Amino acid sequence: xxxxxxxxxxxxxxxxxxxxxxxxxxxxxxxxxxxxxxxxxxxxxxxxxxxxxxxxxxxxxxxxxxxxxxxxxxxxxxxxxxxxxxxxxxxxxxxxxxxxxxxxxxxxxxxxxx
Amino acid sequence: xxxxxxxxxxxxxxxxxxxxxxxxxxxxxxxxxxxxxxxxxxxxxxxxxxxxxxxxxxxxxxxxxxxxxxxxxxxxxxxxxxxxxxxxxxxxxxxxxxxxxxxxxxxxxxxxxxx
Numbered sequence: 203x204x205x206x207x208x209x210x211x212x213x214x215x216x217x218x219x220x221x222x223x224x225x226x227x228x229x230x231x232x233x234x235x236x237x238x239x240x241x242x243x244x245x246x247x248x249x250x251x252x253x254x255x256x257x258x259x260x261x262x263x264x265x266x267x268x269x270x271x272x273x274x275x276x277x278x279x280x281x282x283x284x285x286x287x288x289x290x291x292x293x294x295x296x297x298x299x300x301x302x303x304x305x306x307x308x309x310x311x312x313x314x315x316x
Numbered sequence: 317x318x319x320x321x322x323x324x325x326x327x328x329x330x331x332x333x334x335x336x337x338x339x340x341x342x343x344x345x346x347x348x349x350x351x352x353x354x355x356x357x358x359x360x361x362x363x364x365x366x367x368x369x370x371x372x373x374x375x376x377x378x379x380x381x382x383x384x385x386x387x388x389x390x391x392x393x394x395x396x397x398x399x400x401x402x403x404x405x406x407x408x409x410x411x412x413x414x415x416x417x418x419x420x421x422x423x424x425x426x427x428x429x430x431x
């Protein structure tokens with residue numbers, strides 16, 4: 203029972219580089235999310251998806267892109283990394299069941315842009 | 317837009333004592349859910365307790381209970397018989413009913429448990 207798996211766990215990027223944070227879930231959840239957590243702060247929503255082929259912006263989408271080609275995978279792309287993107291990134295998923303269900307989180311990716 | 321406010325950046329409690337963490341929120345919705353998440357140093361987000369706004373009864377989970385005051389838009393977490401393993405960052409979170417289940421988080425309260 204892997205749940206939500208994020209890779210990598212840590213990464214250092216140079217300013218202007220690009221990278222993709224991978225996220226996969228094995229719970230057949232339709233809803234998936236990307237959050238970022240800055241030091242001493244709560245999580246802020248970057249992008250979310252309600253199903254394969256459907257994505258939408260959250261509170262802080264600038265500098266990021268996402269895609270959702272399958273139910274399982276929801277990668278987050280950083281183009282032209284900037285120091286302001288130094289953060290911990292969390293992927294999460296949730297089912298669409300009628301009963302209230304919790305969000306399941308990955309272990310997070312700590313990204314440093316230097 | 318909904319906002320969640322945690323006004324206590326840090327709290328401490330003696331082992332075996334009781335501590336209450338505060339949370340207020342702002343929303344124009346009448347149907348929503350509130351959550352407390354625990355984040356230990358491992359970074360894993362762990363759901364502690366949830367409350368449905370339409371339920372008047374306060375949720376409880378073992379040593380964890382909430383005081384939900386809908387009119388005051390207040391949602392505090394009480395931890396009884398505090399244990400060393402309770403030390404963590406605690407986040408209050410809000411979710412609108414019928415949405416894509418996105419969460420809005422507060423800024424967190426760092427809880428220290430003193431032996």
